[in-house]
Amino acid sequence: EAGVTQSPTHLIKTRGQQATLRCSPISGHTSVYWYQQALGLGLQFLLWYDEGEERNRGNFPPRFSGRQFPNYSSELNVNALELEDSALYLCASSATGVYGYTFGSGTRLTVV
Amino acid sequence: GESVGLHLPTLSVQEGDNSIINCAYSNSASDYFIWYKQESGKGPQFIIDIRSNMDKRQGQRVTVLLNKTVKHLSLQIAATQPGDSAVYFCAELTSGTYKYIFGTGTRLKVLA
Numbered sequence: 001e002a003g004v005t006q007s008p009t010h011l012i013k014t015r016g017q018q019a020t021l022r023c024s025p026i027s028g029h030t031s032v033y034w035y036q037q038a039l040g041l042g043l044q045f046l047l048w049y050d051e052g053e054e055r056n057r058g059n060f061p062p063r064f065s066g067r068q069f070p071n072y073s074s075e076l077n078v079n080a081l082e083l084e085d086s087a088l089y090l091c092a093s094s095a096t097g098v099y100g101y102t103f104g105s106g107t108r109l110t111v112v
Numbered sequence: 113g114e115s116v117g118l119h120l121p122t123l124s125v126q127e128g129d130n131s132i133i134n135c136a137y138s139n140s141a142s143d144y145f146i147w148y149k150q151e152s153g154k155g156p157q158f159i160i161d162i163r164s165n166m167d168k169r170q171g172q173r174v175t176v177l178l179n180k181t182v183k184h185l186s187l188q189i190a191a192t193q194p195g196d197s198a199v200y201f202c203a204e205l206t207s208g209t210y211k212y213i214f215g216t217g218t219r220l221k222v223l224a
Binding site for chain 1: 120144146148153154155156157158161201203205207209210211212213214215216217
């Protein structure tokens, strides 16, 4: 069984640009979660999608947004990139109602 | 590989010894807890979980202890092996939110 897959693995953007990160959940999982892991910090909750809808959001500005597609894959968009957005962005998935996540390996976003 | 934190507390143990990693959680309403292991360049991997109606749970070579009175969680690893070297995170969750609050992590180094 394929795990949670994220693309791209690495992404380099210039300040002010937009970044799009993608996530494919484990087959059968309907919930997708996004976390930011900045260097030296723990994981910070960004977004939770379930059945195509945003269910919960962390304390991040509106320029962090996303969506979930009918096939349950998800995109995270970060607009007007700032240097402080450089981090590892982790996607996780779970079946509806299950608390245990399975994480992907992440996308390393570097803003220069 | 990815660095998950440059200034994490570090626990160094001899191969074969037992390891104890501690975590203080923040929300007295949290009723579900997970320990994750993150190796360099990878996403966090589930180790073991525990619900708030329990104070101990055992897995293969791992034991999680929960003390709700002082909001403390610990992970015990028996007969620590070189493959256990990683960063370990505890995470707490309140039922229904599906939003984990992660600790900042502890780096475990296993000395040969």
